[in-house]
């Protein structure tokens with residue numbers, strides 16, 4: 001099966017179709033030269049040779065070629081953003097007409113999809129996940145039918161935040177097959193999962209955008225570097241509409257350093273997965289814990305007797321977790337990141353001290 005019939009150009013916001021990108025000095029000239037007087041940079045480097053006085057590569061060619069090697073995807077299919085959040089914003093700006101078009105999101109999920117829906121004035125159709133936190137395929141198919149060509153984007157998060165589970169691959173394929181708009185699969189936590197990545201589906205589905213990030217498994221939340229992998233027609237739209245120098249020089253250099261530490265990152269992921277298994281065990285023993293949900297990520301969703309009380313009590317002890325009790329299907333649930341051995345021990349100690357009090 002495949003979906004080569006999707007017309008990317010026809011899906012674009014009207015003004016984007018004819019948009020001419022800003023041509024920066026650094027993107028117009030890319031060869032070798034001795035004297036660069038084309039970008040109005042300051043020739044003086046006050047920081048002593050770090051090169052911060054020069055604009056960074058707007059196309060991030062070195063970083064992309066490393067990412068291409070690590071993820072096994074050609075550079076023409078890679079967009080780099082200031083966090084994957086930038087890619088999410090660009091998806092709205094490229095593919096939706098404010099007030100007119102619609103997007104589908106599936107609560108409980110990552111809050112950024114709705115923040116950018118609001119920012120871009122795009123109405124959001126919420127099709128809640130079912131009681132197992134899997135997709136409601138009937139609900140999604142009803143929305144596809146009801147909104148027709150005004151439904152432009154469907155956001156799927158797998159492993160999902162905050163529920164921590166993988167979304168069934170076969171269900172994602174069903175949507176890719178039946179939806180003529182853009183299907184976004186946010187795989188921020190994929191490195192912690194055993195399920196196959198949807199990156200393997202890119203060659204078959206022109207309407208698929210896979211988001212990954214260096215913020216989680218790669219330990220680079222501070223640098224702000226996210227990736228979108230997609231058909232080259234989509235990638236060139238992103239490249240045309242992004243801020244010209246969207247990834248700073250320090251961020252590019254930091255990313256290169258991390259990408260050179262693949263082995264450490266691989267074993268760091270294994271360590272987190274081992275701690276996750278231990279934490280599931282320990283948390284399940286607590287009397288006020290109802291359920292520790294299965295996790296394919298670097299965090300756990302835990303249902304307790306009283307989430308508000310637990311959150312407040314831990315906060316008073318200097319330990320911050322995320323209270324998710326107000327999310328659909330997450331009543332009395334908290335989200336707990338897997339921390340260092342020491343952090344996990346501190347948390348468990350505090351939780352044991354709260355026995356009988358929650």
Ligand SMILES: *Cc1c(COP(=O)(O)O)cnc(C)c1O
Pocket residue numbers: 082083084085086110157161186188212213214215216221224225226
């Ligand atoms: C953390 C997270 C991201 C990462 O966002 P960045 O902007 O790349 O740091 C993306 N999606 C989800 C679901 C997340 O939880």
